[in-house]
Amino acid sequence: MNTTGILEKLHRIDTERLHLEKAVAVLQWDQETYLPEMGVEGRSEQLALLESIAHERLTSPEAGRLLSELGSTTEDPRGDEKLPPLERDFLKTFRRKYDRAVKLPVEFVSEAARDEGLSQAAWVRARRASDFSAFLPHLVKMIDYSRQKALYWGYKDNPYDGLLDIYEPDMGEEAVSAVFTPLGERLKDMIRKITSQPRPDNSFLDAEFDIETQANFNRDLLKRLGFDTGRGRMDISAHPFTTTLGPDDIRITTRYLPRQVQSGIFSTIHESGHAFYEMDFPEEIRGSCLADGASMGIHESQSRLWENVIGRSRFFWEAMFPALRSCFPGALSLVSVDDFYRAINLVEPSLIRIEADELSYSLHIILRFELERELFSGNLDPAELPAAWRKKMKDLLGVEPETDSQGVLQDVHWSMGAFGYFPSYALGNLYGLQFWEKLKSDIPDAEEKIAEGNFAPVRDWLRDTVYVWGRRLEPPALLKTLTGKGLSAEPFLAYIESKYAGIYGI
């Protein structure tokens, strides 16, 4: 067969793999949004079967043969040098998926998938009842699966490196630690300074905000941001998320709390940031493994850029506050946009990650990173997690949860075995500000445009400079191409310093 024919065959395998993964995503989305309570067990069986079939397709001997025929090896994954650059990037990305999958036995994948479904359901119940002990056996299983996975991949010395690598290629525990340790110190310092200042008033946010009105405002916000509801939708789930169910079917979820109107709004904006990335990959990579985020950290850079740098800015609320105030005249009629801006940027270490301010947020992540590291080094017994969690919260944030629902049970990630994922959030903060610095030098009036309610220049820039690459460039190459530099916390820290100096007058 000629090269074109071989490539076509490999692309067909990739397409089928993708269709199966998307079918899995539909079943999972449904599980988080609409599945009746008793349906969980049946759904777990279905997911286990579909995931094992997806795994079989990806790891078929044919895929391995086609990769070899195109000159792609584990060491030199991009294949024959004469192939077009796009195809070589495809081979590199497909080979990475193939190599990871082929090392996992199909029964292992299927069992893990089944148990993940049960574990998530158990977590939902345990969180509701604040009963860590009911979740513990599932957690132990999830840790075991993850450790075994890393071992299958060859991470014998440090399985946690193998888990981090899933989300952030080639960034192991040491590299993350090297960034997180000084970042944590700087943030703790700044929080100390800020919290010694008079506390801005945010008491007006502690009012009753009608859920249906919140839903209307958020739907309108979505429209103003430019979210195409012909190619996506927004639903409600316990833990907001974004999922891609097809190239023209990108869904986000949010959640509304009756007394914290900002919670739903920032979930909506955060998930929209993920969705824009998924919606705007270029035509040439649609429907292939290249139509994906460069890494989880880069994906989070988009959601956190939209949520914080844009969504918690003075210029954003210049555009959006009048609409919010007219939705909630009772609570907000006497509130100015400046009052609101200060209130949503109140720095105050607290218990829940997804409700955290921009400074404590990364400390929440550092806490999870340090606990994961100890779980996988064997220094921490999972049964001791609640106590370890409380101790670290005290050290890093100076607060302590009274219940496990507000502590170790707050996040969905561990219940689905997604260890190594959390660091992406904090890395996303750093990447995001590196991109934003460049964006502002390219579009000096970006903030003024947003203040006028015009999000198009920012969306277009992100599409043309970040999304256009899909997974073709890995994070370091993407950063280099866009900013000429490597990963750095400086733009993030400079942004934080200047923003909060303004708010707190320090």
Place this chain on the structure above:
Amino acid sequence: MNTTGILEKLHRIDTERLHLEKAVAVLQWDQETYLPEMGVEGRSEQLALLESIAHERLTSPEAGRLLSELGSTTEDPRGDEKLPPLERDFLKTFRRKYDRAVKLPVEFVSEAARDEGLSQAAWVRARRASDFSAFLPHLVKMIDYSRQKALYWGYKDNPYDGLLDIYEPDMGEEAVSAVFTPLGERLKDMIRKITSQPRPDNSFLDAEFDIETQANFNRDLLKRLGFDTGRGRMDISAHPFTTTLGPDDIRITTRYLPRQVQSGIFSTIHESGHAFYEMDFPEEIRGSCLADGASMGIHESQSRLWENVIGRSRFFWEAMFPALRSCFPGALSLVSVDDFYRAINLVEPSLIRIEADELSYSLHIILRFELERELFSGNLDPAELPAAWRKKMKDLLGVEPETDSQGVLQDVHWSMGAFGYFPSYALGNLYGLQFWEKLKSDIPDAEEKIAEGNFAPVRDWLRDTVYVWGRRLEPPALLKTLTGKGLSAEPFLAYIESKYAGIYGI
């Protein structure tokens, strides 16, 4: 291997087939309820792939070998006489599925599935625009696929027999015709008599019924009927349907029209009838191919029994009318339960099947049966369908649609290639009354119980006498076991005569 081992292996294949079918059902449910408009194409690709995989599993050489080893053949599907009766029924049912599937090439199944998705989406658009010509090429394809399918199954003389057989085993065109022709004549006669009487007033139904209040009433109704929302749910779709996504995940949809409160109510009750069947199969057949309706006609006997015999009865509204009136005091405060009962049983031939009264309903079905028969005999060109439809409506019902949306485009079935399905609805009316006659002789105060809002005796009886069999008995055997008789239109006609004599005083 011993018999137990062989059976276990076959059951495992059946379970996997079922999981895949249920995954398909999730994707289809989502397509009808929540899928963003542009997502249809991607969804079609996913469905095509999943259906072809389900087909491959079912038709694996291993399944054929295991069936033979158990002594099951096409001619004698129940296998070795020494096997337990439950296993012999399983073999019969599985063999039927296997035989049907193994004759269809996998590419055919996959192509048909993909085109079905596109055809349904085209139908939605065509119906909205009342543009039959936009739908015609899809319809032609769907007819071709169905004809080819019947040919693969060996129905050379009359492909339509093969299609009818999908939904009603061993009941070909002639048998259906033998029941439908006299039924049609009797119904036309009765309609003539009834419509020569003074027309009961139903003008109070032509009011504005707030959609959100309708939704609340219907959710409450569902609860009162005993629908377990821990094992199912109700959503909205253009065309109401029931689907089973797992043994503990049975979903119905309904739809609300602003000016016809009864439309949503009867959709809800109809689909609940289907759902009760699917929810209450006995433990011993759960999760196997035996956990299914005996036939589509028997399935419809349940939905139409609940919708009409119960839902349109005086005793039902004795229990439910106070709640409905208190939801809509503006429209209904001056309406008595008798007025309401007469209004919802108004006999008046009209254009839309799913809004039809109990008498015209079967004539709508006879119309579709006669058109399908002509399409598959080659006597009717699909392009001529709108005209043929209008002519037959005039003949059978005395009315004629002005637009194709109200005519040939009104039903979803043909867009998904479900030719041969319609007769089940009218057969369901007949089966349903045969069951009801028996139920009333077993529970003489069934109607009084319902009038008190107590649906449990009826639900329990149906569970213990009909649902308990799942697919173990075919319709004739089920009828025989329950009523000691064969299929007969007499109980249905006697019910109609007595009910409408009461309402119209004739």
